[in-house]
Each structure stands twice: as structure tokens, then as C-alpha cells.
Amino acid sequence: MSNVKIPFMDLSAQYAAIEPEITSVMAEVIAANAYIRGPFVEQFEEDFAAYSHTNHCIGVANGTDALFLALKAMGIGPDHEVLVPAMTFVATSEAVTMAGATPVFVDIDPVTFTLDPDAMAKKISPRTKAVIPVHLYGHPADMKSIRKLADHYNLKIIQDGAQAHGATIGDTPIATFGDCTCFSFYPGKNLGAYGDAGGVVTNDETLAQQIRMLANHGRKSKYDHEFEGVNSRMDGLQGGVLSVKLKYLDTWTDLRRTWAGMYDNALKDLDGVATPTMSNGIGHAYHLYVILAEDRDALREYLADRGIATGVHYPIALPFLEAYTRMGHGHEDFPNAFTVQNHALSLPIFPELGEERTLLVARAVTDFYASRSGNA
Secondary structure (H helix, E strand, O other), X not given: OOOXXXXXXXXXXXXXXXXXXXHHHHHHHHHXXXXXXXXXXXXXXXXHHHHOOOOEEEEEOOHHHHHHHHHHHOOOOOOOEEEEEOOOOOHHHHHHHXXXXXXXEEOEOOOOXXXXXXXXXXXXXXXXXXXXXXXXXXXXXXHHHHHHHHHHHOOEEEEEOOOOOOOEEOOEEHHHHOOEEEEEOOOOOOOOOOOOOEEEEEOOHHHHHHHHHHOEOOEEEOOEEOOOOOEOOOEHHHHHHHHHHHOOHHHHHHHHHHHHHHHHHHHOOOOOEEOOOOOOOEEOOOOOEEEEEOOHHHHHHHHHHOOEOOEOOOOOOHHHOHHHHHHOOOXXXXXXXXXHHHHXXXXXXXXXXXXXXXXXHHHHHHHHHHHHHOOO
């Protein structure tokens, strides 16, 4: 396997497959001078709202802004707390702080790696105003249990779907299970732009209008500013690119699920590895295929030596980051997140990966553990 080079993802291969459509739509945007919002963004908003089974989509500058704008539009700010899972990218908690509120970390379920509803119940206080379930790695959170708690305590649900484009609960897209759902269209996402972009989808018309105005300087028309907002607008080139890619998202998701199934079959009985577990009725989007591996760092080095790129998502859980030392958390406060940060390894998974390379990666993982046991 010394000559094999398997990237963690391959955006060039994706581009090569759709290059004529991408070139065409970008030329159309430039010819129309539709650089900031405009008809190409509006078309994507319409298409993605329909895809998400929602009535509204607001295209914004990036996924972090999507979360921030949703919080602000809901009136969440100083003296408020927002529940955030301990294992996710910092943007989720960062947006809470940007809005002036306080993130309160909640441990994750040890199997799905998403927010644990039982742990959530223990963190709710009179100051708690919202919860941000993250559909981590593409596996939807337990929205039925989270919804029950949110309804009981009158909490807003702002879903973080940055890793879950195309994920479903039953046959229903995840976006229907919260007050709104925020997406990142960062280039490496399952539905990725060619630069930064984000979006919020919702069925709440009032909320949609508030987010749209907040993202555009608080204005109704060009010089009619009802309040101070921010500048967070999707550009036309990204809207055009995303409209092209959206047509292929379901096909790409099916391919991710195929390669994930091959990994599952090849690694399910391997001592030292725990493969992802998918809850009943869940449609995993497999933005990442994450195993829990004994001696994770040694395995990662072994794979790198054989030309196989991997990732660690995430090596430091949020409560343990230097940015949050002010909260005084210890590893014992979030035992499941602590376990995952030390054992999680993301294997290559992208639509163009293919059967041969998927099986080569699985074989290399198997060989690593066989060599350690002396059975190579």
C-alpha cells in the first residue's frame, strides 16, 4: 500500500464532475452583476427551503453568523443561558457569546455523540432560554426528547445542521424539528460553496423576516433601517454554486452511506475499534465517519505512513478549551465528551471515495491492530 494516496476529502474530484454547470452559472452571475444577494441567492433560498421542507431560507455570510442571527432574532442576549453540547466545533458556543448570552455545556450521548437529553435536563435553569442541538458528524440528535424538554421549559430550539445536510429523522428532514435550523455551506461540507456561506431555514415567517433584516443592516429597503443590524449576506456566486450542487446532494449522500456501510461491515468485529452507531429511523448524512479507536494517535500515524489521510473531530471538547477556562470545568464534568476527544478518528469519506479505496482504508485499520497483537 506504499504507493496509495487516499485524501481525507477530494473537492477537486467533485468539481471535475460538475465543472460545466459551475462554469456556466458563475458566468451568468457575473454577466448579471448579481454579486450580493440578488436572483441567484433568491433561487437557492427557494430551492433549499423546499428541500428542507420549510417555508423560508435566509442566505447569510457563513454558518457562525446563521447561529448568531437566529439567537439575536429570538431576543436572546445578556442574562440568558443557552445549552450547547460539549462536543462540537467552537462556532456553536461562540455564537452564543457573540449574542451576549452564556453558553452552558451539556455532555453528549456516548453512542450517538449528540447532546444527551438526560444531561440537558440537569442543566436547565431559570435563565435558560434556548438549546442548540448539534447533529454531529451528520447523525441527528434525539429531537423527540429534546423537543419534549424544550416545550416543558419554554425553550427555543436552534438546530445546528452544519454537518447534517440531507440528514433525516424518519423520512423527514431535520429542519422541521426546531424553531429554526442553521447551516454552514463551508466548502468542505456535504453541500459546500466555493467560499464562506451559511443559511437559516424556518417555518416561522416572523422569525425569518427578523433574521433577514438583521443580516442586511436592519433594513426593509435600501435606506429604510428599522434597527441596527449587521452585514451578513450570501453573495451571488455562492448562491449559484449551491443551486447547482443541491441537485446532486441526495446522490452524494447515498454514496456516503454506501461507503459508511462498507466501513461498518469491515470494522464491526475489530477489537480496539467502535464503529458509528445509527439510531433506529435515523438517516445519517455521514459528513464524517468517526470511529472510536484505542491508541488513536498511533493508528493515525500508521495510516499517514501508508498515504491515508485522517482527521480528529475534535481533539479538545469545548469545555476544556482555553477559551472557556473561566468556567472552571474539569474532565469529570463531561466524561463522555472527554472519552470521545481522546479516541475519535475520522476516516476518509466523500462521494468520490469509491469501493476500492474504502476497503483499502478498512484493511489498513485492521492491519494496524493485527500487527499490535502479533497476528499480522
